[in-house]
Amino acid sequence: VSTQSTGSSGINAEYGKRVREVEGGTFTPLVMNTAGGIGPEFQKFLQKVTNKIVKKTLEPYAETISRLRTRLRFVLLRATLIALRGNRRKITPTSLHNCEFLT
Secondary structure (H helix, E strand, C coil): CHHHHHHCHHHHHHHHHHHHHHHCCCCCCCCECCCCCECHHHHHHHHHHHHHHHHHHCCCHHHHHHHHHHHHHHHHHHHHHHHHHCCCCCCCHHHHHCCHHHC
């Protein structure tokens, strides 16, 4: 993970600056290697999200972060498989209207 962060730190700073100026947001690269290791910024992000969920649901921290990591790994695995073999489901115009992120 350390080799990934050192080579791209200048790019991250440059892109982060543009995001702050143009879009008024922040940029956090969520780096994960193929063995499941995560970068330091990703770890901080997961901890913040987990803490918010724990405060809201009162679930144990360890169970919550474990569930998030597992779910994230399956989502990334699914995305990788689709990128390699293509999507086998047909996307119809009506199925796009049911997506939560489009409404």
